[in-house]
Amino acid sequence: MIDKLEMFIALARERHFGRAAESCGVTQPSLSSAIRQLEDQLGVQLVFRGSRFQGLTPEGQRVLDRSQKIVADTRALRDEMRSVRAGLSGNLRLGVIPTALPMVAELTAPFTARHPNVKVTVLSRTSAEILAQIESLELDAGITYLDNEPLGRVFQVPLYPEFYRYLCAPGTALADRAHVTWAEAAEQPLCLLTADMQNRRIMNQHLGEAGAQAAPQIESNSSIALISHVMTGHWASIVPMRLARLFAETGRLVAVPIVDPEAEHVVGLIAARREPQTPVLAALIEQAQRGARNFT
Known part of the structure; x- marks a missing residue:
């Protein structure tokens, strides 16, 4: 079921069966079959279909909202169990506004020194993209402005003032x-x-x-x-x-x-408000809170 939900989330994000299949590492027929199986299991149509993807049905949108939480919780559980077995490890995807990219190493360098088995991917994104991709599970966290435009319900750690x-x-x-x-x-x-x-x-x-x-x-x-x-x-x-x-x-x-x-505007770390956070993300938040005063 979780694999099918992840494929459904990818389809909603990519809005294209071929690209969604590629992002999931499966063939397009396999993804299409998984979506139909999910529809059969839930007893509703999730996707409008024609010769190509035509959007989510109202039921599909409701399932998408629940799916994102289920998948996020499942990933958190997997990461927690992996950290219990082998210490903190895994992948961290961090979206950063372009103007903050020169400073991001002040967070990632001490973080990876403390957790050498974690791989960090830093991606340049607009503030709007960071919010959207955290919600869609494409990013784990972001560095963006905290005080200029509405952020919604996200966890925030101020890092430094921008002049x-x-x-x-x-x-x-x-x-x-x-x-x-x-x-x-x-x-x-x-x-x-x-x-x-x-x-x-x-x-x-x-x-x-x-x-x-x-x-x-x-x-x-x-x-x-x-x-x-x-x-x-x-x-x-x-x-x-x-x-x-x-x-x-x-x-x-x-x-x-x-x-x-x-x-003056404040730049900081944001992440989705989820309990519990994944061990990797919890460690990043701890590092941000510890090291914010060291940003120069």
């Missing part, structure tokens, strides 16, 4: 300033994250409060792409202080504090 810097090449406009305002930054040729990123929505919010609006010529969902454009000297950017520091400390770029206001 913002105007990042530019030496010798360019505003590079010699002690600080700049949001309005002054908006007047420069900017490259910024794309609009689907919460960091960009935060930028737009503070620019709007200053009566300004950014019109970036370059947009990307990658912080590294932004940095590479700033290094050409043709563009500047607005980035989190910790990301700016990585390049400003070498002298290759200049990071200028942004004031009026000096905005």
Whole structure:
């Protein structure tokens, strides 16, 4: 039954029989057969079918909600029994907003040092993707903003406050300033994250409060792409202080504090509220709580 529920969850996530089968490591006929067997066992139709996947029935949506909890609890039980037998081990999938990627090793390095048999996969995701994929069991936890947009019912551990810097090449406009305002930054040729990123929505919010609006010529969902454009000297950017520091400390770029206001937002670890948590996830939460004060 659990295997069939996992296949059903994969189908609801992928919305395509072939991709769902591939994600589960089975053939498409095997997955289709498992879904039909599940429908027979439950006595309801779960999926609208035609020549392709056409969505879940209302009953299918209810089964999906229950299936996610059942599968999550089963995984937690398996992990708990495995840790009893052989110590903490397994896989941890961590979604991280792009602006927090430079800091993630401050959590994963001490965590894996304490638990060397745990494999960690770090994935760059938007804040919305992190929430959705934790709910759909594609991610175990995420690092995202805690105080800017609603998170729903998730477990939270604050890690560090995020401040913002105007990042530019030496010798360019505003590079010699002690600080700049949001309005002054908006007047420069900017490259910024794309609009689907919460960091960009935060930028737009503070620019709007200053009566300004950014019109970036370059947009990307990658912080590294932004940095590479700033290094050409043709563009500047607005980035989190910790990301700016990585390049400003070498002298290759200049990071200028942004004031009026000096905005601050909290970044932290989130996970689904489940009792009990898997042993791996419980250990990650413990590490986050222990090490939050060490984030630099």
